[in-house]
Amino acid sequence: MTREETSIGNSRRDFPSTHWSMILDLRDPAHPTYRRHLDELVQGYWKPVYFYMRSAWRHSIEDAKDLTQDFFSLFLQKTWVQKLDPRRGSFRAYLKTALDHFLTDCRRAQRAQKRHPAAALLHFEQAEKEFARIEPKDRDASPADMFEREWIRTVVRRTLEVLEQSLTKQGKRRHFEIFQAYSGLDDSACESAPSTGVEEVARRFGLKADHVKYCLKVVRQELRRLLRDEVRSYVDGEEEVAREMRLIMRGE
Amino acid sequence: MSHTVDRFRDFMDEPEPAGRDAQEPRGEIGKYKIVREVGRGGMAIVYEALDPDLKRRVALKALKPGEASPTLISRLRREATLAARLHHPNIVAIHEVGLFQDDRGAETHFIAMDFVEGKTLAEIPRSVPLRERMRILQTVAQAVGYAHTQGVIHRDLKPQNVLVEQATGRVFLTDFGLAHAQEDHDLTRSGVVIGTPHYMAPEQVTGVRHKMGPWTDVWALGVMLYEALTGRKPFRGSDPMELYQRIFVDEPTPPRKLNPAVHPDLETVCLKALEKEKDRRYADAALLAAELQRYLSDEPILTRPVSWRLRIWRKVRRNSTIAALGALLAIVLVAAGIWGNVQSSGRNRAEEEASKTRKLAAAMERITQLLAELDRLMVEPDVSYEQIEPRATEILASVEAAMRHAPKQANLWTYKGKALRYLGQETLAEAVLDEAIRLDPRDGRPSLEKAMILLDRIQMLTIGHSPDDARERRREAAEEWMPLLLENLRRADPGLTEDEKLLVSAWSAWCNRHYEEAETQATERIRRGGAVESFYFVRALARTTAGKAVEADLDRAIERRPGLWQARFLRGCLGDDPQEKLADFSAVVRINPRCAQAYSNRAIQYAARRQFEDALADFERALRIDPRDIVARLNRGDLYRQRGRTDAAIAEYSAVIGFFPEEPDAFYRRAIVHHALQHPAEALADLTEALKLAPNHAKAHVERGSVYMDLQRSSEALEDFDAALRIDPTNPHAYNNRGMLYHRLGQDERALADLDAALRIEPNMAKALNNRGTVVETMGRYSEALNDFSAAIRIDSTYVSPYANRARILSSQGRHAEALGDLEIALRLQPALAGIYVTRGIVYSAMERLEEALADYDEALRLDPRLAEASFNRGLVYLKRRRHAEAMADFKRAVELRPDLEAAAAPLIEQCREPE
Structure with a gap:
């Protein structure tokens, strides 16, 4: 993620990741932690909502922006969360349901053009650039699919984002560099450099191929752990977490 | 999926390099020099190694030290023995089975075999074309078929056990680790589940040994085929238990529903390989291989497809005979060795289950029957709701009853949705269908039903009403539903017949505004004949949206399906x-x-x-x-307005505004009422609101122009008429009103041009004819004027104004009797119109019937005291009668009301002052 984007979610590293059930357990919108946790989730995961709005063809860019803003304003104001059952699974599912309700309400109200003050500063320009990069054939996906895809992408990106820090903290900065060179993946928005073969990476870093493979294995383990942490931040229950992991890793 | 996610997944999916175990052999095993590790499984590690004697590369499969239980050792040896029986170009050849002891005394059991440099079928990229995959699977099936002829059953066929040589593309089958010979009874105990779960056949899941045979391998090949065709496994579960249940109970989704590009023959072959009952599968892999070969040689296959009805029937029967889940649980419990006193209660449960399933099957049968009856009804010419209702209601009752046994059976919800649709309960039906979709997202039928509901709704909104009523509001509403419709059409694919798919495709084209495409698709299907009424209907809709004629299509659709x-x-x-x-x-x-x-x-x-x-x-x-x-609401308002119930009309329009505060038509129509009631301020406010909401509302411009005209605000009126004509150059009312405005401003040539324009657009516009008569009358062209008024009367005999106008001319030509006749009609039509009394007064005074003239003017002024013409004309009568004071008062009053009469009045006032 670029700087301008992280500015809406930059506090996420300052406290341990939230568990979805914690939000639900708090249930008190006045509680500072409640608000912070919810804000954090929203700031981390607003983009799938925007993509959903964008891909519904009737919405112009401006409409999609307005609707997204409206949605989150309402979302953060309303006591929707209080109605939730913590055993009901994931923040993703919840957000999706809230989104469906929101759109139904909009329809019902014939889009009574009541604008709400913005919830948080959402950086649509970047999101719009990313949306424009979606392959035209993929843009035909239903808004719901679009939402899910963008969700997965957000989770992966957030995971990659913390990978560097986590490895650095463990004194494994080199591992991260090897990983980047090998996979071409980094935490930047969505462009990835071309990936390189193990041999080439080994040559570049002056290592044996086996050593590179071993480093990658370590990174893979770390990624799996971080991904699981990320998923736990919005999904409750190990069974649900496993299901969500499968969705992200395999799209199943 | 995005690039980042794809790459991430690829990275995470890469095989892990092996972590080394201190005990694992390194360097060499026996005479073989280890080059590298190429893979490892639960019990064994596979190395690439060199055979120094023959100077060739071999694959060494070695049991992990510590894993080498006597069972595993026997199994390894058996693999070698069995594989050694097999000499086939596509089966990896075994060189040696051996035991190696290193200097520390650690033992390693191993098999040496051909080394194949390449990838497993599981690793080959998705981009490999389908035909190539079919070639690989055909080869595998052939090799398995050969093994079957040698009495060997592989029992662990999966993509990981198929190698594709990189250099040559040759295909090799490997890993007979679980294989057994058909005569071999030693090693596998009944009741132990072995194999890789996803590729296990139902009989393998139960672990009932004597039921396994070549058909078990056929099943696994079926799973591999399915995966190659659709990219996913036919049965999936979040844990082995769920997976076993699905393997046992579920019918796989036909591959073509997931990937329409799949050749129907391949689907047939695949589904036959995946028949639950082994007797229905290919008896051995060679038969399957032969069918695949036929496909590859573009020959027709021999297997016949199974109809979906039969599939459902089989499923129902299977459930009722074996009470699938109960039995399965029992088996798994046996396998787990915890089968005990639960057995008897389990049997009861199984019986219960069976009785439930029987009831369910009966309900299903009744529902299907009723649905068929309903379908037949719809082709009856005089079908009516009275016939539909009892059947649909009974479906609802049957569904409810069946749901008590199977609340989560998706198709029950779909039937319920269908029945509700027949009962016209669309909103309810939608909710019910949503539940069906949620329960089984792989079934396209509920999505199709839902799509049809949405289509009806959108159709009603877009073309279902007279085109001008609240058009924008309806278009917006229709577009709100469009994405949902498209989503449902997209989701509707699985489980549909060919025709339904075509229909979905045509509808999707229509939704995407590809009307030509929708029309072409429908036409193509119509050409092939059969039950095509729906296609006539789609075509009609596509054509009408594109502005073409459609009656013939609709007639045909209705004729076929009333x-x-x-x-x-x-x-x-x-x-x-x-x-x-x-x-x-x-x-x-x-x-x-x-x-x-x-x-x-x-x-x-x-x-x-x-x-x-x-x-x-x-x-x-x-x-x-x-x-x-x-x-x-809008039209009821109009009706009230026409019937003179102005309060009711205003209330109705106000109700619409309450519901839809952004609806310009409601403001517009309410303005018309206000205007008619001579509340110009209210009318102006409503019209201005309407124009704010819809700046291109030509009619509202015309109406506001008329209000301004009444208020003598000519320049604003002219602006509005001009605006209306800019927006809609074919609006006759705008021309007509502007014409009258020009007339009032004394520009009769322009007036005439506008009125002619209005009449070119709308030759039967009585109002414009009447107005033109008035204009040409002032230009002194009386016979033309007479013609125009007469024409207006012919068109609308209840239109008062032309009678009065004609009477005026007739009277000036001395045809007083005819004039009086016209005026009599006019007064019958509208007894309280001051202007007519004035006109009749003029006629009477021309006839020198001055008393009657005076009475008419009095009546006119009683009806409208501000009517200058009445005062002026009464003044003339008074003057004739030499009642000068009264005459003078009337003239003065007329000038006061209409200053433009001053010129005409001044000499008359002078005359009144003259002494007699």
């Missing part, structure tokens, strides 16, 4: 003949009495026929079903 009320509705909307329109809307409500729009459209027809009571009753029905039916 119950297709949607087609009748559309024909009613598009047709010209009022009688037929009425008949069509009546037919719609006969079949679907909850179609609000049909009632309001019929009401509009009734109103046009002046059957006002019928019209009001229909509006009432429409609004009882949908109180927000904007068209019904």
Whole structure:
């Protein structure tokens, strides 16, 4: 993620990741932690909502922006969360349901053009650039699919984002560099450099191929752990977490 | 999926390099020099190694030290023995089976075999074309078939056990680790589940050994085939238990539903390999290989596809005979060794299960029967709701009953949705169908049903009403539903017949505004004949949206399926003949009495026929079903307005504004009432609001121009008429009104040009004819004027103004009797119109019937004291009668009211002052 984007979610590293059930357990919108946790989730995961709005063809860019803003304003104001059952699974599912309700309400109200003050500063320009990069054939996906895809992408990106820090903290900065060179993946928005073969990476870093493979294995383990942490931040229950992991890793 | 995610997944999926175990052999095993590790499984590690004697590369499969239980050792040896029996170009050859002891005394059991440099079938990229995959699988099936002839069953066929040599593309089957010979009974105990779960056949899941055979391998090949065709496994579960249940109970989704590009023959072969009952599968792999070969050589296959009806029937029967889950659980419990005293209660449960399933099957049969009856009804010419209702209600009851046994069976919910649709309960049906979709997202049928509901709704909104009523509001509403419709059409694919798929495709084209495409698709299907009424209907819709003629298509659709009320509705909307329109809307409500729009459209027809009571009753029905039916409300308002119930009209329009504060038409129409009631301020406010909401509302401009005209604000009026004509250059009312404005401003040539323009657009516009008469009259062209007034009267014999106008000219030509006749008619039509009394007064005074003239002027002034003409003309009579004071007062009053009369009045006032 670029700087301008992280500015809406930059506090996420300052406290341990939230568990979805914690939000639900708090249930008190006045509680500072409640608000912070919810804000954090929203700031981390607003983009799938925007993509959903964008891909519904009737919405112009401006409409999609307005609707997204409206949605989150309402979302953060309303006591929707209080109605939730913590055993009901994931923040993703919840957000999706809230989104469906929101759109139904909009329809019902014939889009009574009541604008709400913005919830948080959402950086649509970047999101719009990313949306424009979606392959035209993929843009035909239903808004719901679009939402899910963008969700997965957000989770992966957030995971990659913390990978560097986590490895650095463990004194494994080199591992991260090897990983980047090998996979071409980094935490930047969505462009990835071309990936390189193990041999080439080994040559570049002056290592044996086996050593590179071993480093990658370590990174893979770390990624799996971080991904699981990320998923736990919005999904409750190990069974649900496993299901969500499968969705992200395999799209199943 | 995005690039980042794909790459991330690829990275995470890469095989892990092996972590080394201190005990694992390194360097060499026996005579073989280890080059590298190429893979490892649960029990064994595979190395690439060199055979120094023969100077060739070999694959060494070695049991992990510590894992080498006697069972595993026996299994390894058996693999070698069995594989050694097999000499086939596509089966990896075994060189040696051995035991190696290193210097520390650690033992390693191993097999040496051909080394194949390449990838496993599981690793080859997705981009490999389908045909190539079929070639690989055909080769595998052939090799397995050969093994079967040698009495060897592989029992662990999976993509990981198929190697594709990189250099040559040759295919090798490997890993007979679980294989057994058919005569071999030593090693596998009944009841132990072995194999890789996803590729296990039902009989393998149960672990009942004697039921396994070549057909077990056929199943696994079927799973691999399915994966190659669709990219996913036929049975999936979040844990082994769920997976076993699915393997045992579920019918796989036919591959073509997941990937329509799959050749029907391949689907047939694949589904036959995946038959639950082993006897229905190919007896051995060679038969399967032969069918695949036929496909590859573009020859027809021999297997016949199984119809979906048979599939369902089989499923029902299977459930009822084996009480699948109960039995399965028992088996798994046996396998786990915890089968004990639960057995007897398990049996009871199984019986219970069986009885439930029987009941379910009976309910299903009844539902299917009723649905078929309903379908037959719809082709009856005089189908009506009275016939539909009892059947649909019974379906509902049967579904409810069946749901008590199987609340989560998706197709029950779909049936319920269907029945509700027949009952016109669309909103409810939608919710029910949503549940069906949620329960089984792989079934396209509920999505299709839902799509049809949405289509009806959108169709009603877009073309279902007279085109001008709240058009924007309806278009917006329709577009709100469009994405949902498209989503459902997209989801609707699995489980549909070919025709239904074609229909979905045509509808999708229509939704995406590819009308030509929708039309072409429909035409193609119509050409092939059969049950094509729906295609006629799609084509009609596509054509009408593209502005083409559609009656013939609708006629054909209705002729073939009189119950297709949607087609009748559309024909009613598009047709010209009022009688037929009425008949069509009546037919719609006969079949679907909850179609609000049909009632309001019929009401509009009734109103046009002046059957006002019928019209009001229909509006009432429409609004009882949908109180927000904007068209019904607007038109009922119009009806009230026409009937002079102005308060009711204003209330109705205000109700619409309450529901839809952004609806310009409601403001516009309320303004018309205010204008007629001479509340110009209210009219102006409403019209200005309407124009704020819809700046291109030409009619509102015309109306506001008229209000300004009445207020003598000519330049604003002119601006509005000009604006209207810029927006809609074919609006005759704008020309007509502007013409009258020019006339009032004394620009008669321009006035005449505008009125002519109006009449070119609308030759039967009585108002414009009357106005032109007035203009040409002032230009002194009396016979033309007479013609125009007469024409206006011919067109609308209830139109008062031309009678009065004609009377004035006739009278000036001395044809007083005719004039009086016209005026009499005018006064019968409108007894309280001051202007007519004035005109008659003029006629009477020309006839020197001054008393009667005076009485008429008095009456006119009583009706409208501000009518300058009345005062002026009465002044003339008084003058004749030499009642100078009264005459002078009248003239002065007239000038006061209309200063432009000053010139005419001044000499008369002078005359009044003259002494007698």
